[in-house]
Amino acid sequence: VGAALPRTVGASLRVPVLTGERVEYANLDHAASAPCLEQVRDAVDELLPWYASAHRGAGFASQVSTRVYEQAREAVRRFLGARGSDAVVFTRNTTDALNLLARSLPKRTAVVLFDTEHHAALLPWRGPHVRRLRTPGDPDAAVLELDRALREAPVGPRLVVVTGASNVTGEVWPVAEVVRVARRHGARVVLDAAQLAPHRPVDLRALDVDYAVVSGHKLYAPFGAGALVGRSDWLQAAEPYLVGGGATTRVTDRGDRLGVSWSNGPERHEAGTPNVVGVHALATACDVLGRHWARTLEHERALLARLREGLRSVPGVAELSLFGAGHDRVGVVGFTVGAQDVGYLAAALSAEHGIGVRDGAFCAHVAVQRLAGGRALRASIGLGTTEEHVDRLVEALRRLVTEGSRFAYEVRDGRWAP
Ligand code: PMP
Numbered sequence: 140v141g142a143a144l145p146r147t148v149g150a151s152l153r154v155p156v157l158t159g160e161r162v163e164y165a166n167l168d169h170a171a172s173a174p175c176l177e178q179v180r181d182a183v184d185e186l187l188p189w190y191a192s193a194h195r196g197a198g199f200a201s202q203v204s205t206r207v208y209e210q211a212r213e214a215v216r217r218f219l220g221a222r223g224s225d226a227v228v229f230t231r232n233t234t235d236a237l238n239l240l241a242r243s244l245p246k247r248t249a250v251v252l253f254d255t256e257h258h259a260a261l262l263p264w265r266g267p268h269v270r271r272l273r274t275p276g277d278p279d280a281a282v283l284e285l286d287r288a289l290r291e292a293p294v295g296p297r298l299v300v301v302t303g304a305s306n307v308t309g310e311v312w313p314v315a316e317v318v319r320v321a322r323r324h325g326a327r328v329v330l331d332a333a334q335l336a337p338h339r340p341v342d343l344r345a346l347d348v349d350y351a352v353v354s355g356h357k358l359y360a361p362f363g364a365g366a367l368v369g370r371s372d373w374l375q376a377a378e379p380y381l382v383g384g385g386a387t388t389r390v391t392d393r394g395d396r397l398g399v400s401w402s403n404g405p406e407r408h409e410a411g412t413p414n415v416v417g418v419h420a421l422a423t424a425c426d427v428l429g430r431h432w433a434r435t436l437e438h439e440r441a442l443l444a445r446l447r448e449g450l451r452s453v454p455g456v457a458e459l460s461l462f463g464a465g466h467d468r469v470g471v472v473g474f475t476v477g478a479q480d481v482g483y484l485a486a487a488l489s490a491e492h493g494i495g496v497r498d499g500a501f502c503a504h505v506a507v508q509r510l511a512g513g514r515a516l517r518a519s520i521g522l523g524t525t526e527e528h529v530d531r532l533v534e535a536l537r538r539l540v541t542e543g544s545r546f547a548y549e550v551r552d553g554r555w556a557p
Contacts, residue, residue: 169522170497194385221369228374248296253281255307290324332352367408381408452533459511475515481499497516
């Protein structure tokens with residue numbers, strides 16, 4: 140199983156460029172959202188005729204929807220190596236999942252995290268017991284800093300927030316070491332796997348991580364579904380994240396007030412009609428990715444090496460790195476190009492070469508400020524990426540840097556445009 144690479148929808152999409160031609164779109168922005176897998180599209184297509192409200196109807200289609208929805212929990216559980224006792228709560232995305240966890244922490248939980256995280260992992264934690272550590276330039280030092288911070292943390296529940304792979308540099312965090320230190324201090328760990336899970340197998344049990352969060356749209360499913368997976372006790376003890384239908388087992392009229400019993404399972408935090416299509420897409424993507432790791436890893440390793448080597452050969456390109464160029468990373472490369480404006484470069488790559496990259500601060504302002512002075516470019520690869528896409532980016536950048544563009548660009552509505 141898994142000899143061929145799973146195919147993505149839109150792999151041969153053609154886009155207009157300034158010469159008037161159409162060229163094959165080189166999507167080098169998988170880190171933002173990955174294109175949908177063909178198998179995911181087919182699975183959604185197959186489900187649509189059965190579209191009906193899960194957990195809410197007696198009809199046959201409703202029963203199908205309910206089964207599909209509950210089977211999706213098991214697919215996500217398998218994909219992330221979660222324990223049988225772990226809750227799988229469906230959310231909109233990683234941001235939603237981390238906010239849910241932040242709202243579910245026991246009172247006075249000490250939260251420790253590093254400041255180079257994506258805003259989704261950096262911002263949801265509130266209160267006097269949140270400690271943001273400055274990310275040091277070396278992973279061993281980061282683990283030591285964490286050890287020190289946890290030693291100083293107040294007595295009580297503790298949570299460490301760590302990213303699996305940085306969305307700015309692609310660097311893989313030393314999660315096993317982080318967990319070891321956390322355990323020594325009785326702390327739980329939440330892994331922001333948004334960037335790691337599309338590129339590497341994530342196994343909660345093997346890593347001994349307490350929680351993991353993912354976004355379907357980065358895992359080759361369409362937008363709309365993500366998950367929080369992990370220990371159920373805090374989640375069950377917490378107030379529901381949203382209140383409404385589905386989160387309650389019983390609501391009674393008690394005259395001057397309502398008597399409300401909240402559900403105890405994952406539904407407690409999933410009020411409202413569930414996104415059956417979204418979670419089915421997410422679950423299918425998990426199943427497909429899980430069957431193709433060997434081939435995926437090989438594909439991405441080769442393309443990442445080609446991309447980094449190519450970029451290094453372009454005058455002025457400086458790769459962003461938290462932990463040094465030799466550190467392990469997934470297929471995400473943040474970089475600057477001398478004094479060139481990254482917004483202009485991204486616009487020219489798109490308008491003249493049909494290449495999609497990301498420019499700006501990638502929702503990780505602290506990290507991008509520190510590593511790049513505020514703005515950078517990011518190229519990120521995935522299952523739909525080809526050698527030609529990578530080579531086209533490298534050659535296009537080289538030409539833009541050495542010869543400039545023959546088209547004029549200006550800033551309109553805050554963005555560079557030809
Ligand atoms: N964490 C990381 C590391 C990410 O890369 C992202 C998305 N860029 C997020 C969290 C947030 O994901 P979403 O926007 O899907 O909620």
